[in-house]
Amino acid sequence: MRTIFVGDVHGCAAEFAALLATLGCRPGQDCLLLTGDAFSRGPDPLRVWHLIQAHRAAMVMGNHEARLLKQMQALRAGQPPKVKWPDQQYTLDQLAPVVGEVCDWIEDLPLFIETVDFALVHAGVNPERGLAGTSRDQFLSIRTWPPREGIAGPRWHDYYQQGVKLLVFGHDAPGGLVVKRRPGGHPYLLGLDSGCVYGRQLSAYVLEEDRLVQVQSRQDGSRWLGTSDA
Numbered sequence: 001m002r003t004i005f006v007g008d009v010h011g012c013a014a015e016f017a018a019l020l021a022t023l024g025c026r027p028g029q030d031c032l033l034l035t036g037d038a039f040s041r042g043p044d045p046l047r048v049w050h051l052i053q054a055h056r057a058a059m060v061m062g063n064h065e066a067r068l069l070k071q072m073q074a075l076r077a078g079q080p081p082k083v084k085w086p087d088q089q090y091t092l093d094q095l096a097p098v099v100g101e102v103c104d105w106i107e108d109l110p111l112f113i114e115t116v117d118f119a120l121v122h123a124g125v126n127p128e129r130g131l132a133g134t135s136r137d138q139f140l141s142i143r144t145w146p147p148r149e150g151i152a153g154p155r156w157h158d159y160y161q162q163g164v165k166l167l168v169f170g171h172d173a174p175g176g177l178v179v180k181r182r183p184g185g186h187p188y189l190l191g192l193d194s195g196c197v198y199g200r201q202l203s204a205y206v207l208e209e210d211r212l213v214q215v216q217s218r219q220d221g222s223r224w225l226g227t228s229d230a
């Protein structure tokens with residue numbers, strides 16, 4: 001059995017399917033783990049959901065799932081969801097046929113997944129306090145350190161001391177792919193959000209093979225210029 005991590009899919013189902021095919025990912029045989037932010041912004045969140053189900057993928061909660069959850073809970077309660085941008089309404093509309101099951105699934109998503117070999121988080125960890133001292137807000141959206149407004153500045157992982165196990169994260173499309181290795185050895189830190197929805201790549205890492213695999217985005221990234229994450 002292989003352990004396969006995939007970065008932020010953001011509704012890019014065609015790229016996700018192409019990446020799984022390139023990897024030869026077999027449902028029920030490989031362990032597929034996602035960094036979160038699976039549905040929002042991209043063209044086909046419903047197909048992403050079907051791929052997640054088909055591969056029995058596990059995932060940590062991303063900041064986009066945290067917001068989606070509130071919106072879906074409002075819908076289920078018969079209230080109007082708080083929607084800030086048209087792309088959020090699009091994601092909700094696309095997921096409408098499966099809102100109940102996706103909502104139940106997101107409700108149960110953990111903030112981190114930890115085994116003897118690795119820890120998986122969405123945005124990162126508190127570099128001074130480690131996994132155990134990381135707040136919910138930091139798991140979902142930490143980027144800079146020391147914390148500051150905006151996306152420019154040194155990253156939390158610039159201050160992160162390498163641990164005994166691999167730490168995998170997503171969320172930071174502006175920072176791009178991050179691979180920090182032990183001298184002559186395996187990575188101890190992996191950032192897998194390589195900005196697929198912004199026109200760059202979707203990235204995966206196969207733990208047992210120490211192998212990075214990427215597929216090219218089919219998205220027009222110029223659509224997101226000037227937004228907070230692009």
Ligand SMILES: [Mn+2]
Pocket residue numbers: 037062063064122140170171172
């Ligand atoms: Mn994110």
